[in-house]
Amino acid sequence: MRQLAVMLLAGALAAAVLTGCGGPSTDELVNRAVADFQVGRVDRAKVLLGRALDRSPSHPLALFYMARIHHAEKSYEQAIYYYQCCLDADPSNAAARKHLAEALKAAGAVGEALRFIPEPMED
Numbered sequence: 001m002r003q004l005a006v007m008l009l010a011g012a013l014a015a016a017v018l019t020g021c022g023g024p025s026t027d028e029l030v031n032r033a034v035a036d037f038q039v040g041r042v043d044r045a046k047v048l049l050g051r052a053l054d055r056s057p058s059h060p061l062a063l064f065y066m067a068r069i070h071h072a073e074k075s076y077e078q079a080i081y082y083y084q085c086c087l088d089a090d091p092s093n094a095a096a097r098k099h100l101a102e103a104l105k106a107a108g109a110v111g112e113a114l115r116f117i118p119e120p121m122e123d
Contacts, residue, residue, distance in 0.1 A: 026052050026055045026056045026059060026062075029048045029049070029051050029052040029055075029062075030048070030049065030052045030059060030061050030062045030065070032048050033045040033046075033048035033049045033052065033062070033065060034061070034065055036048065037065055037068065037069065042069055042072065042073075045065065045069060046066070046069050049062050049065055049066045049069070050066075053066065058085070058088070058089040059089070060086050060089040060090035060093060060096075063082050063083075063085045063086035063089060063096075064082070064083070064086045064093065064095065064096050066082045067079045067080075067081075067082030067083040067085075067086060067096070067099065067100075067103075068099065070082060071083075071099060071102070071103050071106075074106070076103050076104075076106050076107035077107065079099075079103040080100065080103050080104060080107060083096050083097075083099055083100035083103060084100065087100065
């Protein structure tokens with residue numbers, strides 16, 4: 001009986017190793033999220049992007065699409081935050097810069113205030 005249990009455990013371990021039990025990579029999560037976003041599965045995309053950002057908080061594409069989702073939901077303050085984080089991670093991202101300007105305009109005075117909040121001074 002014990003031998004059977006050991007053989008079953010070894011088989012399960014081998015299957016897990018062969019199928020990649022570690023789950024999808026951060027880039028795979030982001031790619032799935034982008035595909036979901038593009039076909040309108042926004043809730044699923046948000047979950048996948050959240051998982052990707054938990055693993056890699058400065059992933060530029062994950063930040064950009066999280067911003068796009070919030071922007072589409074008219075959560076402009078959140079969108080502005082994620083666009084700014086995206087630009088911190090990748091200052092050359094022209095799409096993030098363009099969409100940030102649109103979110104700031106849509107947010108109105110609140111967006112402008114958010115854009116220019118100074119960094120806290122260190123002692």
